[in-house]
Amino acid sequence: MVEKKNILTYEGLRQLEDELHDLKVNKRKEVAQKIKEAREQGDLSENAEYDAAKDEQRDIEARIEEIEKILKNAEVVVEDEVDVNVINIGCKVRILDMEFDEELEYKLVGSTEANSLRGKISNESPLGMALIGSKVGDIVTVETHAGTMKYKILQILRSN
Numbered sequence: 001m002v003e004k005k006n007i008l009t010y011e012g013l014r015q016l017e018d019e020l021h022d023l024k025v026n027k028r029k030e031v032a033q034k035i036k037e038a039r040e041q042g043d044l045s046e047n048a049e050y051d052a053a054k055d056e057q058r059d060i061e062a063r064i065e066e067i068e069k070i071l072k073n074a075e076v077v078v079e080d081e082v083d084v085n086v087i088n089i090g091c092k093v094r095i096l097d098m099e100f101d102e103e104l105e106y107k108l109v110g111s112t113e114a115n116s117l118r119g120k121i122s123n124e125s126p127l128g129m130a131l132i133g134s135k136v137g138d139i140v141t142v143e144t145h146a147g148t149m150k151y152k153i154l155q156i157l158r159s160n
Helices: 010-039 048-072 126-131
Strands: 006-009 074-077 091-097 102-109 120-122 139-144 147-158
Touching: 006 010, 006 048, 006 102, 010 048, 010 074, 048 074, 102 126, 120 126, 126 139, 126 147
Parallel strands: 006 074, 102 120
Antiparallel strands: 091 102, 091 147, 139 147
C-alpha cells in the first residue's frame, strides 16, 4: 500500500523537525531521569511516579514515531513559487462569507498542519477542497452539517 503524502509548508516542516529534535534530545533525557528517580524509591509495584514516567516515555516514543512517519512521506510546498492567480496549498486567501457578510482569511495547508484557530485550513477539509483551483471573483459552495455555505474569493496572497 502506498502511503499518503503529507503536504507541508516549509514552516510546518520546520516545526515538526524542531519538535522531533526536542523530543529526542530533551524530553527523552527528562523522562529517563524521572524513571531513574522513581526506581530509587524502591518498590515499583505501587510507585505512581514510576508508572507516570513510563506512560510519559511511551507517549514520547509514540510521538517520535508519528513525526518520523510524517517526515518520511513529506512533500514540501515551496510557498515562493505559489501561483497567486489560482488557490492552492501554501497561499493565503481572503474570502467573503456571503451568508454572514463577513470577511475571513485562511492559509491553505496540508492536513498535518491544519489548525483552524490559527487560520490554517486543510486542503482536505470541505472548505479547502472547494477553494483549491478557484480564482478571485469565484463563488464556491461548501456543504456543511449546518447546510450549504457560499463564499466569494476576494484575494489570493503569498503567505510569506
